[in-house]
Amino acid sequence: MRASPSRPLSRALRAVLAAAAAATATLLPAAPAAAADPVTVAAHTFEDGTAQGWGARGGETVAAVTGEAHGGTGALxxxxxxxxWQGPVLDVTDLFETGTEYTVxxxxxxxxxxxxxxxxxxxERRVDGVTSYSTLGSATATADGWVELTGSHLPAVPADHLGLYVETATVTDGLLIDDVSVTTVPETPIQTDIPSLHEVFxxxxxxxxxxxxxxYGERARLLDKHFTxxxxxxxxxxDATEPTEGAFRFTDADPVVEYAAAHGMAxxxxxxxxxxxxxxxxxxxxxxxxxxxxxxNKELLLSRLEAHIRAVAGRYGDAIGVWDVVNEVIDENQADGMRRSRWYEITGLDYIRTAFRVAHEVAPDAELFINDYNTNVPAKRDALAALVSRLRAEGVPIDGVGHQMHINVEWPSVAETEEMLTTFAALGVDQQITEMDVSVYTSAGESFPTPPADRLLAQARQYRAMFDLFTRYGDAISSVTLWGLGDDGTWLDGTRDDAPLLFDDDLQAKSAYWAVVDPAWDGTGTGAPAARCTVTHETVGEWPGSYLxxxxIGNPTDAPVGDWSLTWRPGPGEEVTQVWNGSLSASGGSVTVTAAAxxxxxxxxxxxxxxxxTSRTDDGVNHPTYFTLNGSACTTA
Structure with a gap:
């Protein structure tokens, strides 16, 4: 089964986007929103002579004192x-909201x-009866002066208990704390008047x-706007689902699965x-x-593998339509092309055969993928293609190949990537881009305090080139997945800022985003282009099965727009049936209204x-969010 987009294909819209590449008009205003100032949600100075909600973790004594303060006269x-591990503890279970980051x-x-x-x-964090501990910040302290401890926490799932506490590494001497501050920064609103990725592609x-x-919050709004x-x-x-044998945990997975179901996402x-x-x-x-x-040992390991897949894939059934069954099994430097993992050393190819067989048994309608990185490298590409051909010939139910596409601003080339796509298209398998990001660095030795403008522009060009290629191969590729929402959440960041995604640390559109969505982008723009048109879609009447x-169409420029033609895609279950003050045509999933005389x-x-x-099969109105006027995208109001 092909993991198809949740919205129908639109050849007409593709043609409009392609034709617009030669247009001189650019698109969209939508300046990024400014970041907000921190807000204090709790402050404890102990000036009133009480512990202000702090208590003891064990048999120690925790009490307010005077004369030993960092500021003022009181401390704890x-x-x-x-x-x-004994020391002052504050219960923040009711203070910390899920999805909000707090700095202490x-x-x-x-x-x-x-x-x-x-x-x-x-x-201290307790979720579903499991307790874990993490260090938010540390410092070397003495009796001679005060040191600041600071750190952040973002509750990802609802917790049964959250407790902030102060402890020492080796000694059990008495300790004091003072001037406690808990702050959060209100989220920067996402840009809502820019094209949605799922409508552009x-x-x-x-x-x-x-x-x-x-x-939660603005991150969820970005999800809903752009992704399917x-x-x-x-x-x-x-490690997340079965950390110990037979003890399964789905605390982090279930919320994502439930969210996708509630929002109609694959x-x-x-x-x-x-x-x-x-x-x-x-x-x-x-x-x-x-x-x-x-x-x-081979028998034992394969039995563990089967039990794991039956529990994990079997839990979700039809809710998950695509599985990366095996991941990163190729090593092109080996004579047989296979990675010498513990799986391979003990079972040979049988772990791959077993994984696909069992996954197909417990999720018979799911599309099953083999996923790997650097599949554009000829040696690795060919080794993977040979493996897929061999296993499919044996009857192993491999439906598709996943290309991770962790790339950079200079590598790979479009030609090399196209050869990757054509190689696997010839095998008759589905293909998906599964983990895409584009680092601004070209080598491990580079590091910038802030990504330079020229690298961000090169990144935009690379994204543009790749998405143009993916669009040309839309019949061979069923999905393109970015590996993270914004630059603040990338797996790449360690000692340097890779800034690899379409949205920045505040989830605002980068030049890479504009390069991807703007048909008229010329390879030089580094931010949101000037508005060329605005569109307001306003409901003025509704009745069962239809609405008016x-x-x-607004023209904010200082030049007239002649022979206008507006193209968009109606919402799911909707069909434009009649137009006045214009002429209506339709092709695929798109409609176009051209000017009257x-x-x-x-x-x-x-x-x-x-x-x-517009006729409709469901109640409500699905207001379109992506319009093109004479080939250039418009701001929606």
Whole structure:
């Protein structure tokens, strides 16, 4: 079964976009919104002589004191500590809202007589009965002066308990804290008057990798506006779903699956088998020792694999329409092309055969993929193609090949990528771009304090070239997934800022986004282009099975627009049946209204309005959000 886009194909819209590449008009105003200032949600100075909600974690004493403050006269002291984990704790379960990031800052020092130690600001988190601990910030403290501890936490799923606490690394000396501040930065609103990716690219599903924290606030609004497919980035991997044998956990995966179902989005399951993020117990023999390549160990490992897939893929059934069954199995430097993972060392190719067989048994309607990176590299491409051909000839139910496409501003070339697509198209398998991002760096040794403008422009050109290629191969590619919503959530960031996605740290559209969506982008623009047209789609009457709307086209420029032609795609279940003050035509999933004899020119600063009647199969009105006027996209009001 092909994992088709949730919206119908539109050859007419594709033609409009292609023709517009030669147009001189550019599109869309939509300046990025400014980031907001932090808001304080809690502050504790202990000036009133009370603990202000803080308590003890164990048998120690936690109480307000005077005369030893960081600021003012009051502070909070923990005395009588007998364990390093004991210290002041604050229950923030009801304070911290899911999907909102909080920054905690406080000052700490050790009691008189202490030689010093590392002091940590930590968080205790209990979800579904499982308790975990994390360090938000740490510093070296003494009895001679105060040090600041600071860190952030973003609750991704509802917690049974969240507790902030202060502890030490090795000593049990008394400690003090003061001037506690908990702040959050209001989210920057996303841009709503820009084209939606899924409407610009109707020939394939537009996807994105997400986690539970992406399902709230402005991040969720960005999801809803631009994407039709979700991939739980880490939530379905083995270490997340079965950290210990037979003990399954779906705390992070279930919210993504439920969100997709509620919002009519497709789902890609990633991934059932991988050589990374697999718990160590999987590769231990019956006596608990590391497995060696024996028949007994092969049988045990394959039985564990089957049990895992039956539990994970079987849990979701038809809810997940595509699975990355096996991930990154190719090593082109090996004579046989196979990665020498623990899976391969113990089972040979049988782990791949077993994984696809069992996945097909428990999810018979799902499309099953083999997924890998650098599939554009000729040696790796050919090794993967040979493996897919061999296994399919054996009857292994491989439906598609996933190309991760973690690339950079200079590599790969369009020609190399096109050869990748044609190689697998010849095998008769579906193809999906599964983890796309474009780093601004071209080598491991590069690092910039801030990504330079020329690299961001090169990134935009690379994105444009690749999406143009994907559009040309829309019949061979059923989905394109970006590996993250915005630059603030990329897996690449470590010691440098890769800035690899279409939206920046505040989820605002980058030049790469404009290069992708603007048919008239000329390879030089670094931000939102000037508005060339505006469209308002206003409902003025409704009745069962139909509604009446007025569409107004505005011309904000200082030049007239002649012989206007407006193209868009009606919402699902809708069909434009009648138009006045214009002429109606339709092709594929698109409709076009052209000017009447008496309103063929839109004057500078002026507008024209036409009316239409739309039939519908569902209640409500699906207002279109992507219109092109004479080949250039418009702002929607």
């Amino acid at each position: 002291a923990a005395t009588g500590r007998t364990a390093t 800052s406080l000052w700490a020092r050790l009691a008189e007589g202490s030689a010093g130690d590392t002091v940590r600001l930590s968080l 109707p020939d394939f599903a537009t996807g994105v990798a997400v986690g539970p924290s992406d399902l 497919s979700l991939t739980p980035g880490n939530a379905l991997k083995w 789902l890609r399951g990633h991934t059932l088998v991988w050589h990374q993020q697999t718990p160590a117990w999987v590769f231990l023999d019956a006596e608990g020792a590391p497995m060696t390549p024996t028949e007994e 709307a007025h569409v107004t 008496w309103n063929g020119t839109i004057p500078p600063g002026g507008s024209v309005t036409f009316g239409l009647i």
